[in-house]
């Protein structure tokens with residue numbers, strides 16, 4: 001049985017591609033190489049965005065603007081938000097893990113469109129470099145990651161235009177990726193594999209990709225109009241010329257609310273892969289998990305105006321969007337209880353991957369609760385544009401998505417490299433990240449409730465003490481990166497060998513050698529119809545046989 | 557190896573089947589891309605309709621659009637969709653000459669659409685930055701015109717590649733033609749919506 005799926009053996013351009021570490025710098029078509037390119041590239045941007053965040057917290061450690069000039073602060077804040085969202089979380093939870101895992105999960109040898117895949121990745125580094133270099137060349141954009149007009153029309157033009165261009169490139173990359181994932185999941189499934197047998201991450205990526213394809217183009221069109229306003233002096237969003245800024249907000253949030261799910265749905269999927277393995281239990285409530293993902297996709301498209309409750313939104317609209325937003329709590333809650341039920345009574349190994357996943361569950365529930373609170377208009381008008389909102393979304397994007405990224409790195413590192421990470425350093429990393437994170441963002445709820453506005457470099461001296469606590473937390477978070485970096489770099493060379501399946505996992509990516517061969521399997525792709533069949537003795541055995549077969553073939 | 561065996565028999569055939577159908581994934585991908593592209597237009601339409609509803613123009617800035625030229629444009633595009641379809645039919649019947657003829661006609665119709673659009677632009681009494689309405693009008697029609705331009709170029713490339721012998725596109729390899737055809741139908745469909753929203757409403 002040597003039939004390849006998809007077929008690209010004959011005139012395979014892969015023969016001509018560089019081997020070894022050089023291939024990570026090439027236009028490689030291998031989904032695993034592309035996945036790791038996304039991951040490492042995203043992590044470099046994360047370090048830059050993190051440095052910017054540290055600069056922000058240093059500035060905010062005192063109530064006066066003493067560390068940076070005010071316009072520099074605005075640039076730093078804008079770059080921080082844009083980098084973290086568009087260059088770190090979105091590419092990593094989608095591009096990195098999606099590319100690495102999805103072909104395994106559907107039993108294919110690559111993504112549906114390998115070339116498009118490589119193009120999608122290679123749009124990212126130039127876009128990121130352009131964005132960052134704008135700080136040094138023209139001055140970066142100053143209007144925040146939301147680029148609300150008229151602010152974005154009146155701040156210095158060059159930086160804003162570069163910002164728009166780079167977000168357009170990143171949006172294009174994201175759309176190409178989304179199309180590829182949809183096609184791979186729906187069309188490249190191994191014969192015999194049903195949709196409802198797929199690992200949960202596939203469902204999460206399918207839902208996310210639908211959101212990407214439906215909403216990202218709207219942002220692209222909007223930003224093109226905004227650039228006309230800046231360059232050609234049209235008046236779409238310029239009130240002075242009769243334009244309407246509220247329309248921008250609607251269009252922007254039509255993308256950017258789904259974008260929060262683009263950042264968090266894949267993370268849901270990854271957690272759903274990690275928890276069953278380490279608690280040796282099937283994923284609880286598979287079908288409800290699938291339906292809640294799809295419910296979130298549908299509802300996620302009709303809640304955007306909860307970001308605009310104070311934008312003169314008419315009462316009926318406020319009512320509609322409050323209700324719709326509150327409804328999202330239902331599928332989200334279902335998922336939360338499913339994870340807890342998966343852990344319940346399991347034989348849990350408290351390793352770094354599980355710790356970060358549990359940290360995610362705790363943080364995410366807090367962020368979800370503040371989210372439901374924010375969806376209530378009477379509450380939101382008090383805390384909109386204060387640090388309460390900052391606390392809310394950091395609990396979700398950092399406490400949620402970033403925790404999951406770390407968890408996933410601990411879980412899949414043996415697959416990526418064939419070596420184990422050091423667990424003690426990993427647990428230590430978790431501990432300071434978790435403490436630092438909560439120290440940094442929990443106090444911000446108080447700041448917001450007491451009226452400290454977000455996005456400004458100066459504040460009322462009564463807030464000084466709480467801000468200093470927050471800055472100490474940020475310092476801890478920054479430091480927590482160091483043991484992690486040392487761990488991943490050191491273990492790549494010196495870590496103990498992992499074997500093919502160190503976690504005794506049943507999902508397909510573990511049923512081949514670690515790291516996997518170029519076409520994923522030496523023989524035919526295994527048909528895994530029960531990816532969470534833990535605790536059923538015979539199932540585990542069967543799959544171990546498959547795994548051994550693969551290694552044997554590799555050694556021949 | 558029980559996890560694998562239940563379908564071992566049938567899977568070989570199915571796998572071969574999937575190999576054959578690989579081109580279909582490209583059409584699927586293109587369709588997904590067109591949905592994305594359509595969402596860009598949807599955003600523009602939504603913006604236009606909202607502007608119109610909540611930002612009424614001053615009386616002297618209101619101008620009724622002339623209908624004859626855009627109606628002609630609509631006809632041009634609709635006919636071109638039909639001619640493109642004919643080109644596809646001809647290719648499937650292995651009639652390369654016919655196919656090339658219909659492709660050229662389609663391209664000519666597309667180019668005349670663009671020409672007539674230009675005529676309209678130059679006769680309109682308002683410019684890009686005159687007011688909100690004018691800007692939206694040019695943004696929408698311009699973005700659509702860009703699509704038509706790209707489509708026309710694609711058709712010419714397809715035409716070049718259907719030359720026989722030597723062309724890449726044959727009855728066995730129709731994908732480029734089918735892709736361009738789907739795209740062209742999409743661009744026509746968008747125009748119909750645009751025509752209704754911009755000129756008739």
Ligand code: HEM
Nearest residue numbers: 260264306307325329368371372374375384385389393396
């Ligand atoms: C699931 C992941 C979620 C993410 C990633 C997320 C992210 C965000 C972000 C980034 C903002 C701030 C936007 C800005 O003003 O710049 C925000 C605000 C908001 N979020 Fe969430 N959120 C999530 C979940 C929720 C949930 C579950 C709810 C409610 C049920 C919710 C309700 C809100 C509301 C109402 C606001 C507006 C606050 C305001 O600006 O006044 N969010 N969210």
Ligand SMILES: [Cu+2]
Nearest residue numbers: 257260304307
């Ligand atoms: Cu939202």
